[in-house]
Amino acid sequence: xxxxxxxxxxxxxxxxxxxxxxxxxxxxxxxxxxxxxxxxxxxxxxxxxxxxxxxxxxxxxxxxxxxxxxxxxxxxxxxxxxxxxxxxxxxxxxxxxxxxxxxxxxxxxxxxxxxxxxxxxxxxxxxxxxxxxxxxxxxxxxxxxxxxxxxxxxxxxxxxxxxxxxxxxxxxxxxxxxxxxxxxxxxxxxxxxxxxxxxxxxxxxxxxxxxxxxxxxxxxxxxxxxxxxxxxxxxxxxxxxxxxxxxxxxxxxxxxxxxxxxxxxxxxxxxxxxxxxxxx
Amino acid sequence: xxxxxxxxxxxxxxxxxxxxxxxxxxxxxxxxxxxxxxxxxxxxxxxxxxxxxxxxxxxxxxxxxxxxxxxxxxxxxxxxxxxxxxxxxxxxxxxxxxxxxxxxxxxxxxxxxxxxxxxxxxxxxxxxxxxxxxxxxxxxxxxxxxxxxxxxxxxxxxxxxxxxxxxxxxxxxxxxxxxxxxxxxxxxxxxxxxxxxxxxxxxxxxxxxxxxxxxxxxxxxxxxxxxxxxxxxxxxxxxxxxxxxxxxxxxxxxxxxxxxxxxxxxxxxxxxxxxxxxxxxxxxxxxxxxxxxxxxxxxxxxxxxxxxxxxxxxxxxxxxxxxxxxxxxxxxxxxxxxxxxxxxxxxxxxxxxxxxxxxxxxxxxxxxxxxxxxxxxxxxxxxxxxxxxxxxxxxxxxxxxxxxxxxxxxxxxxxxxxxxxxxxxxxxxxxxxxxxxxxxxxxxxxxxxxxxxxxxxxxxxxx
Numbered sequence: 001x002x003x004x005x006x007x008x009x010x011x012x013x014x015x016x017x018x019x020x021x022x023x024x025x026x027x028x029x030x031x032x033x034x035x036x037x038x039x040x041x042x043x044x045x046x047x048x049x050x051x052x053x054x055x056x057x058x059x060x061x062x063x064x065x066x067x068x069x070x071x072x073x074x075x076x077x078x079x080x081x082x083x084x085x086x087x088x089x090x091x092x093x094x095x096x097x098x099x100x101x102x103x104x105x106x107x108x109x110x111x112x113x114x115x116x117x118x119x120x121x122x123x124x125x126x127x128x129x130x131x132x133x134x135x136x137x138x139x140x141x142x143x144x145x146x147x148x149x150x151x152x153x154x155x156x157x158x159x160x161x162x163x164x165x166x167x168x169x170x171x172x173x174x175x176x177x178x179x180x181x182x183x184x185x186x187x188x189x190x191x192x193x194x195x196x197x198x199x200x201x202x203x204x205x206x207x208x209x210x211x212x213x214x215x216x217x218x219x220x221x222x223x224x225x226x227x228x229x230x231x232x233x234x235x236x237x238x239x240x241x242x243x244x245x246x247x248x249x250x251x252x253x254x255x256x257x258x259x260x261x262x263x264x265x266x267x268x269x270x271x272x273x274x275x276x277x278x279x280x
Numbered sequence: 281x282x283x284x285x286x287x288x289x290x291x292x293x294x295x296x297x298x299x300x301x302x303x304x305x306x307x308x309x310x311x312x313x314x315x316x317x318x319x320x321x322x323x324x325x326x327x328x329x330x331x332x333x334x335x336x337x338x339x340x341x342x343x344x345x346x347x348x349x350x351x352x353x354x355x356x357x358x359x360x361x362x363x364x365x366x367x368x369x370x371x372x373x374x375x376x377x378x379x380x381x382x383x384x385x386x387x388x389x390x391x392x393x394x395x396x397x398x399x400x401x402x403x404x405x406x407x408x409x410x411x412x413x414x415x416x417x418x419x420x421x422x423x424x425x426x427x428x429x430x431x432x433x434x435x436x437x438x439x440x441x442x443x444x445x446x447x448x449x450x451x452x453x454x455x456x457x458x459x460x461x462x463x464x465x466x467x468x469x470x471x472x473x474x475x476x477x478x479x480x481x482x483x484x485x486x487x488x489x490x491x492x493x494x495x496x497x498x499x500x501x502x503x504x505x506x507x508x509x510x511x512x513x514x515x516x517x518x519x520x521x522x523x524x525x526x527x528x529x530x531x532x533x534x535x536x537x538x539x540x541x542x543x544x545x546x547x548x549x550x551x552x553x554x555x556x557x558x559x560x561x562x563x564x565x566x567x568x569x570x571x572x573x574x575x576x577x578x579x580x581x582x583x584x585x586x587x588x589x590x591x592x593x594x595x596x597x598x599x600x601x602x603x604x605x606x607x608x609x610x611x612x613x614x615x616x617x618x619x620x621x622x623x624x625x626x627x628x629x630x631x632x633x634x635x636x637x638x639x640x641x642x643x644x645x646x647x648x649x650x651x652x653x654x655x656x657x658x659x660x661x662x663x664x665x666x667x668x669x670x671x672x673x674x675x676x677x678x679x680x681x682x683x684x685x686x687x688x689x690x691x692x693x694x695x696x697x698x699x700x701x702x703x704x705x706x707x708x709x710x711x712x713x714x715x716x717x718x719x720x721x722x723x724x725x726x727x728x729x730x731x732x733x734x735x736x737x738x739x740x741x742x743x
Contacts, residue, residue, distance in 0.1 A: 044574030090442040098439040120715035121457030149453035152446030180438035251557035262552035274617030
């Protein structure tokens with residue numbers, strides 16, 4: 001029995017080691033390429049012949065707007081994380097704790113709305129934002145606005161968590177003369193720290209990947225790009241050979257803070273996705 | 281004749297409700313005092329007279345705002361909504377004379393209709409408020425004061441405070457655009473009919489006829505080809521990641537395996553790193569001049585580069601495989617959390633009965649997981665139907681094929697195809713039709729699966 005378990009464990013270790021290599025390989029490649037001094041796109045060797053910082057120097061030089069794009073994305077991410085979390089908390093509390101006319105109908109309508117492919121509405125949103133002057137150079141506030149405006153529909157995970165907090169607590173608080181608003185601020189929010197961190201984390205990470213809306217709203221104006229749009233263009237441009245290693249360097253600079261943040265808050269993320277998957 | 285109350289369908293019920301409601305409005309008018317009567321015209325007037333200026337001013341401001349919008353602005357667009365504009369932009373001599381803008385006519389026309397509906401609703405609410413106030417006064421009770429009205433927004437009516445902003449946001453930035461795009465599916469809005477230079481107009485069901493190939497050339501063949509691949513992709517992307525992710529979670533969880541945290545952290549890297557970085561890089565890795573081909577050539581395993589992205593079958597398989605790289609960690613995290621919920625005694629007794637690892641998995645772990653994660657699987661499936669990032673960042677739906685119309689590629693999902701139509705071809709009318717089709721597919725799958733799911737049918741199981 002012990003022998004069999006040992007063999008079993010050895011096989012598992014082998015699989016895990018192979019998987020780890022496969023999982024990390026692209027990231028190692030990315031890091032190595034970002035330090036490559038030689039010109040060119042994908043080359044047929046992994047370790048650069050000459051290590052250099054030229055790619056990073058390019059990103060911070062005047063000939064690139066990388067800092068601007070990075071700041072754009074960071075601003076969007078911070079605002080979206082803050083405002084979206086607030087809205088999700090409000091909606092979740094109202095739907096979880098309060099009973100009002102049209103509650104079920106509202107939830108059903110939102111469920112159906114979620115079945116439409118999101119960027120079907122892209123052209124229309126573009127025109128709406130354009131009327132407000134929030135496209136092209138004003139893409140940053142525009143993107144914040146459309147991300148936050150529809151965020152109420154993403155209440156499922158948070159509401160599911162609120163549902164697990166016993167109603168008897170609310171009733172006791174009401175007997176003590178607390179208002180609904182006080183219950184939310186003084187009781188529910190402190191009890192829901194993990195899910196609030198999860199909501200904010202997911203909201204913060206999404207804008208770093210946003211390509212579709214960001215590219216459409218910026219509409220070719222370089223000042224309104226976020227990192228995803230700007231750097232995707234580098235890879236797809238005709239001068240891809242010249243920009244590939246720069247893309248890798250920029251990718252590293254984007255990935256490091258987001259990854260560190262994610263790793264620090266991983267515990268809450270796991271709690272959120274696990275709870276969310278069970279609740280549906 | 282008359283409709284039997286029990287057999288009344290939704291339409292009959294609606295009219296009965298309408299009849300009752302109109303009767304109540306009439307009664308409110310007939311029995312109300314002169315202040316309430318004047319409130320039919322000047323909303324909030326009676327409330328102001330009774331000292332409820334919070335309610336009164338809100339009503340008055342809303343009425344004023346909506347009427348101002350409708351008459352000052354909206355009507356100009358609404359009156360053209362049946363034609364979507366008739367005056368085309370043209371040149372008089374050397375001066376450009378701007379004509380009607382079909383896009384704005386449709387957009388603001390819809391907004392005006394909605395504003396009018398909102399006004400009707402508020403008007404009805406206003407009448408009801410006054411009637412209740414009168415009845416309260418007649419019964420000798422006092423009306424809520426302004427202070428109480430305001431305070432209730434943080435207590436009894438807190439839901440209204442909380443939901444006002446989110447609902448408005450969703451309405452303006454989701455509902456209105458969706459209604460707008462549904463309307464576009466019934467127009468001829470495309471590259472040759474682009475406002476503001478050109479007009480577009482209603483064409484009825486023409487676009488849907490084109491989709492199903494009724495009367496002449498259609499793109500129905502391409503549509504079903506893309507739909508087929510979308511379903512195949514969603515199926516594999518969902519279930520392969522699900523089962524493999526579960527296997528990985530069980531392996532890491534196995535007794536005697538050390539460094540559990542390390543393995544998990546390594547795998548979770550693909551969730552943490554923004555996808556546009558990782559997927560673009562991996563996509564390039566498999567290009568014909570990419571790293572993978574280079575090494576395979578160097579080692580002499582192949583004689584010439586494998587066209588991963590240029591062969592429809594290779595590209596499809598590769599996309600599903602690369603998606604495992606992204607998807608497995610996600611399932612792993614969820615399953616790891618859930619494994620702890622399975623009572624240890626179940627495993628214990630299975631072990632005593634002499635069950636091996638595979639049997640315990642099949643009889644205990646799998647049924648439990650399927651039961652608990654049913655809703656998750658459904659949302660994953662729906663999410664994969666619309667998984668834009670993986671397809672688009674890896675190879676943009678290539679390879680293109682001559683046999684497909686509207687620039688569809690062999691790995692295009694309905695959504696990436698829709699995106700291309702919008703961005704590259706400005707073929708908005710067909711994009712709108714495809715969007716509606718995506719909605720129908722999603723809705724039908726959700727309904728069918730949801731109604732057959734064990735965790736919905738049998739809520740008590742496993743408790």
